[in-house]
Amino acid sequence: MMEGIHAPSGRMRATTILCVRVGEDVAMAGDGQVTMGDTVIKAKATKLRTMREGRILAGFAGGVADALTLFEKFEAQLERHPRNLARAAVELAKEWRSDRYLRRLEALLAVADRETSLLIAGTGEVIEPDDGILALGSGGPYALAAARALALRTDLPAAEVARQALEVAAGICVYTNDEITVLELPAHEGHENR
Template sequence: MMNTYDRPHDPLGWHGTTILCVRRLGPDGQMQVAMAGDGQVSMGQTVVKGNAKKVRRIAGGRVLTGFAGATADAFTLLERLEAKLERFPDQLERACVELAKDWRTDRYLRRLEALLAVADKDRSLLLTGQGDVLEPEDSVIGIGSGGNYALSAARALMTVEGLSAEETARRAMKVAASICVYTNGNFVLETL
């Protein structure tokens, strides 16, 4: 089975997600987490929607999530993640591992095509349908059509002292929107 992130050609032509998660020490010396997502959904060369909300809070606002891929599939996975977090409160990594196991082995779930970026006050994780739960070394995650552009810009901005996680994410998303035709400048940005 091929997922959206390794499919050579999308027959429907759906594109249009850029999700970025940045974790860094802020100017005040406190750890900050910011997750941003653009609002564009495209089908082929047509923008279908410009204000989609692909970043949201779950688990009583303690966890930030962003998704790329099929929206209904992502919502199904987010519901499952919330259930895992209810079962394992304040244990994001364990909840994500449990979800990844289900996602990979359950006949229904393994057909879901999405990527999830999730973060709480302690961790930032990337979840895939291949059973991966990855924590990046540099505390930056980028997924979706413009994810690599935003990721590259954020990594470069991590060397700039005095920037907050929010400002780093905002600037990196602007770079991605200026390069990727499937990314617009209508961002939703959440912070912890």
């Protein structure tokens, strides 16, 4: 069984997104590099966002315009299924796979709330990692390996595991830089998930 998730990068060579869950800590990190072919055209892009008043983290790998379209579609699914991240993700994947226009979008999404971390792909996959760690993009395999090692061998919180793992990926992958953004879910307050 897979203990972490890395989505194949295909032509999506412009990013690394990593979601880490350590105990009750949940964080997502992304680098800032955007490339066209072999040329870096932006170093400080933001590929992460929060949704549902900060209760959901989301990140993307792939085309920016494609990802923004998918974020809008995902937010619409969250409106329909506000207390069920997995259901919203499955409904997005179904729509993405069946809609002729959406099928052409080249992006992958990572989403996480307090209970669940998911990778969503246009081929219909909605995958939850067994160990709470998932990675997208060109530097994904390096970040995933580093995050697994850090999570197993240290007592670092999720945000620090994510940051350090992305630093490792940036040192290896030419499509990943060290302009790292880290977002965390707020401290656990009761068990609210709206």
